[in-house]
Amino acid sequence: MSTRPRATGPAAEPSAAVPAPSPRDAAWLEAYAEHLTHERNRSPRTVSAYRADLRHLAAHVGPGQDVFAEVDVEDLRGWLAAMAHAGLARTTLARRVAAVRTFMAWLRREGLRHDDPALRLRSPRPDSSLPHVLQDLQTRRLLDWAEARVAEAEEGDDAVARAVALRDAAVLELLYATGARVAEVVALDRDDVDLERRVATLTGKGDRQRTVPFGGPAARAVHLWSSAGRPALLTGESGPALFLGARGGRLGVRQVRAVVDRGLEALGDTAARGPHTLRHTAATHLLDGGADLRTVQELLGHSSLRTTQVYTHVSIDRLREGYRQAHPRA
Structure with a gap:
């Protein structure tokens, strides 16, 4: 067990600056990042998140010291306790536990440690809150809002404003039609969408590809954007990107979030x-x-059916609420 004094409190604050790890810890982190990227095929975003989580651990346990070779389960528990006290969400804590577990297991396999202190580390239970879901009428109103913006833009002379409105309507339709992650939609190239067959090829987590269908409204919206909107924003920097920003580059996740939030x-x-x-x-x-759970799992690109099962709880809650409102003896 480490004889280092237990660090508490300040290093776990979400807003605190994270000191750089020691040279040895930094070298191990880079080697692990290479492992995640090239052997585990993890996305750059996942690798960056894991690296940040492990740097946070090193800064909390022993700033400037060689931590990863000596950290023990009490250090890890103290780190989690400090983060919980600082108010971090359970989902964040669970992700950091996962980062530490996989890292410590890798250190042991590589012969850099003879033990694995994370084996005795318990992951916090996830929050029981269910995701926000729009009712059918709300969804129609959201998509109608996007169409109304297109109609309003068409009354003016601003070609860019019209193109942006067409793009936003197509993005909203495609997000709802496919159930895709926003990062998957903005990463689409023109050849990834087949409007005749009404299918899109999405690249999800771990660079896993899947082909998902979409309906007529989404196909019409994407066609209008491609034929009447995209040419107005096209520049030499656009490349094959399906959705473009106002300056001609690939549309970004933050831009889509802003549009969805306004709607x-x-x-x-x-x-x-x-x-x-x-x-x-x-x-x-x-x-x-009436879709079965396996079908929804495939459409969403979930690697585990357990992730998809949360939506069965959402549906049961909706059914229960409708029963309470409609049945005379509810």
Whole structure:
């Protein structure tokens, strides 16, 4: 067991600056990042998150010291306790536990440690709150809002404004039609979408590809954007990107989030925010409409059926609420 004094409190504050790890710890982190990238095929975003989590651990346990060779389970528990006290969400704590577990297991396999202190580390239970889901009427109103913006833009002479409105309508339709993650939609190239067959090839986590269908409204919206909107924003920097920003580059996740948030706020009767709302909504509406859980899992690109099962709880809650409102002896 380490004889180092136990660090507490300040290093776990979410807003605190994280000191650089020791040279040896930094070298181990880089080697682990290479392992995640090239052997485990993890996305750059996942690798960056794991690296940040492990740097946070090193800074909390022993700033400037060689931590990873000596850290023990009590150090790890103290780190989690300090983060919980600082108010970090359980999902964040669970991700950091996962980062430490995989890292410590890798250190042992590489012969850099003879033990694995993370084996005795318990992951916090996830929050029991269910995702925000739009009702059918709310979804139609959101998509109608996007179409109204297109109609309004068409009355003016600003070609860029019209193109942006067409793009936003197509993005909203495609997010809801496919249940895709926002990063998957903005990463689409023109050849990834087949409007005749009404299918899109999405690249998800771990660079796993899947082909998902979409309906007529989304196909029409994407066609209008491609034929009447995209040419107005096209520049030499656009490349094959399907959706473009106002300056001609590939559309970004933050831009889509801003559009979705404006639309949801315009509804006036939901606290839901963010593009993931449309993913949750699509999954729940599919299950409500009779789709089986495996089909929804494939459409969403979940590697585990357990992740998809949260939407069955959402659907049951919706069913229960409808029963309470409609049945005379509810």
